[in-house]
Amino acid sequence: MKRVKEYIALVIVSIFLGIILSIQFKTINKTVGEGVMPAQRAQQLAIELKKAQNEREAQGKIIEELETKIKQYEKGEIDKNVYAETLYNDTMKYRMLAGYLDVEGPGIIMEINDPPVDLEFGDGYSISDELGLVLQVISILNAADAEAISINDQRYTAFTEIEKAGNHIEINGVSTSTPIVIKAIGKPETLESALNLKGGIVTQLRDYDYLVHVRQEPSINISKYRKIKEFIYSSPLEQTAN
Template structure:
């Protein structure tokens, strides 16, 4: 019985008891490592839940403010768009008024016969008459990408896309073949027009165009078509079609209609007077 009593009273080995006593004396006792890890995890979860709750509350409070700012921005865009449309209409009205005054002034000075011709050649007035319709389009398998021009630089695969320099040659070839007025996708060309590129897009007077590119030219339709196709630029276009699968189609039209250029601004020229002539 004394042995059983000793086991019950001293369940831990005396060595273990001494080690525990030393830990308590050094202050290193306390919760086991597993318990401390669980406690830290619980504290982290509580902190994360608190952050999410605070964020949701802030988003709920800020949502009406964001929606209001969005509506105000949309309203501002609509107002500015309407104002721009009104200004554009005013510009068109003023341009028409200036043209009418110019014609009247030239008639009074005996130069009325030259007004219409100058307006046609400068692109300031809409025109129509016989001519040709030339459509230039990318190849069916045209791909994007590639920084090189396959028609000038070796080492790059062709993308099958129409380039700005291609359209420049087409337009110049039509002028040289006898065209009196030209438009590209409804954009009237003038002496101040420029055909450039921005990435894969072709710009005419800084306005982007999308393929297919429809070129309308007023002139002696049949002769204009024949001269262009036999010119160096017409042959160049045929080479693009044969070698790069760029699609082209030209037809003679009885009546093509070209709009007036959106703006014809002369910055340098001035009327010549009798004093200047002397």
């Protein structure tokens, strides 16, 4: 009788082990892809990361070469006549508008930290899940005449992409995480007032328990947009005289 009980217990244990192994196998397949071992997936990701880093470095070198050529041309032409000087100044202005120049000036710095994690229940959420609120901040700063904006030191332009990637955020193709630090150059008092309006974006963020700090700064540095944008489908529209 004792042997029968031991045999039954052994069978039950074997069944439970089989169920556990089956669940683990399904979980791995769902996470890394069916038929792909974790080590293989990690190797694939490492290759893709290296490729992306090489492409980014190559783009950076191209930008530097082009900027060097532009500066040589601009400085060479500026000595010739007033027209060239005007053209040079206009070029600088439009490059600033497009975000292709490092800039500095007075403005504000806004920092958004995630709410404290509930130690009892372990619950927590992140601003990376609320990118709409981040975009709302950008929209308010633009409406308040901000002249340049960056998010975690990534220049915000008309071509900026902001996407959620797992537990991180990708801005201009660069992975970043909380806290979110937004810098804006413009009239500091106007920018701060726009963010701190009663019932405005700062109030909304704090209502969701985000930790928000906004301060004015006499001098802020904002780096240029570093990705190359090629126009494939667009071309300048010829202006005709009326």
